[in-house]
Amino acid sequence: MLPARHRSMVLMKKITRGTHRKVNYVSKLFQPQNVVPKDNKVKNEDCLSKSQKLMLDLGVIRQASAGAFHMLPLSERSLQKLISIVDDEMSKIDAQKLMLPLLTPGELWKTTGRWEDVGEELFTLKDRHDKEFVLSPTHEEAVTDLIASVPQLSYRQFPLRLYQVSNKFRDEMRPRFGLLRGKEFIMKDLYTFDVSQEAASETYKAVSEAYENIFRRIGIRYLRVSAAAGIMGGSISHEYHFLATTGETQLLTCESCGYGTSAENSVTHDCPACGHSFLQCRPGIEVGHTFLLGTKYSLPLKAKFTTATGKSDFLQMGSYGLGMTRILAASVEVLSLPDQIRWPIALAPYTVCIIPPKEGSKESAVAHLAEELYHKLNSVDCFRDDLIIDNRCNMTIGKRLFEAQKVGYPLIVVIGRKALQPTPELEVYHTLMDKETSINKTDMIPYL
Ligand code: ATP
Ligand code: MG
Ligand code: MG
Ligand code: MG
Numbered sequence: 364m365l366p367a368r369h370r371s372m373v374l375m376k377k378i379t380r381g382t383h384r385k386v387n388y389v390s391k392l393f394q395p396q397n398v399v400p401k402d403n404k405v406k407n408e409d410c411l412s413k414s415q416k417l418m419l420d421l422g423v424i425r426q427a428s429a430g431a432f433h434m435l436p437l438s439e440r441s442l443q444k445l446i447s448i449v450d451d452e453m454s455k456i457d458a459q460k461l462m463l464p465l466l467t468p469g470e471l472w473k474t475t476g477r478w479e480d481v482g483e484e485l486f487t488l489k490d491r492h493d494k495e496f497v498l499s500p501t502h503e504e505a506v507t508d509l510i511a512s513v514p515q516l517s518y519r520q521f522p523l524r525l526y527q528v529s530n531k532f533r534d535e536m537r538p539r540f541g542l543l544r545g546k547e548f549i550m551k552d553l554y555t556f557d558v559s560q561e562a563a564s565e566t567y568k569a570v571s572e573a574y575e576n577i578f579r580r581i582g583i584r585y586l587r588v589s590a591a592a593g594i595m596g597g598s599i600s601h602e603y604h605f606l607a608t609t610g611e612t613q614l615l616t617c618e619s620c621g622y623g624t625s626a627e628n629s630v631t632h633d634c635p636a637c638g639h640s641f642l643q644c645r646p647g648i649e650v651g652h653t654f655l656l657g658t659k660y661s662l663p664l665k666a667k668f669t670t671a672t673g674k675s676d677f678l679q680m681g682s683y684g685l686g687m688t689r690i691l692a693a694s695v696e697v698l699s700l701p702d703q704i705r706w707p708i709a710l711a712p713y714t715v716c717i718i719p720p721k722e723g724s725k726e727s728a729v730a731h732l733a734e735e736l737y738h739k740l741n742s743v744d745c746f747r748d749d750l751i752i753d754n755r756c757n758m759t760i761g762k763r764l765f766e767a768q769k770v771g772y773p774l775i776v777v778i779g780r781k782a783l784q785p786t787p788e789l790e791v792y793h794t795l796m797d798k799e800t801s802i803n804k805t806d807m808i809p810y811l
Contacts, residue, residue, distance in 0.1 A: 394422035415541030430538025430546030469495030526553035542692035588623035604647030704771035716772035
């Protein structure tokens with residue numbers, strides 16, 4: 364007889380295992396394909412960007428109205444993967460996640476002057492009592508007011524780094540290219556508060572490193588360029604870009620030393636870093652933007668702290684945006700073929716698609732192997748709940764393979780007739796499965 368505690372642990376393990384036996388099937392996936400919505404205003408298909416066309420055609424997103432999109436299950440899964448990478452890197456720099464209301468009182472935007480400065484891009488509305496609100500395009504005013512509302516913040520409580528992942532609203536003059544430029548989109552926005560300019564610069568460095576880690580984990584080549592602060596204000600600013608012909612920002616880069624700047628920020632064409640006389644011009648998609656803000660918001664909104672000597676001083680701020688939905692679309696834009704989505708492996712909605720044989724072939728044992736393979740892979744950490752079986756077995760393997768390639772699953776496993784015969788590859792696979800803890804996705808690729 365096992366001790367009672369041990370028995371209950373065994374039981375718990377069985378129960379937990381039981382919950383992992385859920386299988387993701389393509390037949391159950393809500394993925395309406397090749398259907399142009401009735402109210403789709405896009406008349407000329409040539410105006411669509413590659414990512415927009417592919418994501419709409421393959422049921423990854425769907426247009427709700429011009430500039431607003433339904434994130435269907437496939438893009439929602441990608442978004443969640445991106446959010447986990449960002450959450451992980453934010454926690455490494457001690458940033459805390461919160462959620463601010465999307466409605467910000469208009470008076471805060473009037474106090475900072477941005478009610479007028481932003482102009483027509485600002486979505487504004489009134490409640491039934493005639494009180495004005497902004498449907499927030501960014502949250503500097505809201506977060507600074509939050510900090511200002513806390514009395515007696517001591518210098519010991521800083522640095523303070525607060526971020527959220529939430530919807531933003533901008534009445535863009537030309538919403539276009541799908542998720543690349545929406546009227547409503549999802550941004551990760553981090554706001555930092557420090558007690559001195561030096562400390563704020565340290566924070567800027569730490570966040571820049573976190574951004575490098577995030578982009579390295581996404582795996583797409585990016586450029587970090589010095590940028591104009593614009594109406595956001597502040598002293599130092601950098602943009603992060605993916606290089607793509609659909610990019611709407613012109614970048615100037617120096618082949619000689621690697622320096623880069625956005626064209627709107629440039630006053631010369633000589634390289635300011637090394638003096639090289641030629642800067643190359645190329646288009647980029649802005650996927651992130653960081654600003655060292657100084658006291659631009661803390662001053663008018665009175666966000667202060669108490670110094671070591673008991674005096675009161677204004678906080679030094681930073682603001683750091685990442686266009687989450689834009690990163691998804693820009694990744695697809697950069698990597699895809701004209702008729703096939705290619706995701707960065709870290710953001711693919713499912714990493715593995717398993718295709719069992721067509722119905723009617725006498726291979727029911729092989730079909731069973733598909734489920735077995737699914738559960739074995741599912742027990743490996745890096746594949747957990749990251750697999751899908753294309754169980755539409757009334758379709759030929761060829762047709763499903765073609766579709767799986769178009770949707771862009773990075774690993775596609777076709778279970779063929781010979782799968783039950785022992786082969787050296789299969790044995791290697793079984794050995795790997797037995798050592799599941801030491802496996803990662805890259806190890807698996809040669810064997811699958
Ligand atoms: P753009 O120059 O493309 O208009 P922005 O400079 O106005 O962008 P920021 O205010 O710097 O944008 O916002 C931070 C990030 O939010 C941007 O770097 C971008 O990735 C994303 N973003 C901005 N506007 C949109 C939009 N309309 N749709 C999708 N993502 C956006
Ligand atoms: Mg803009
Ligand atoms: Mg910009
Ligand atoms: Mg910007």
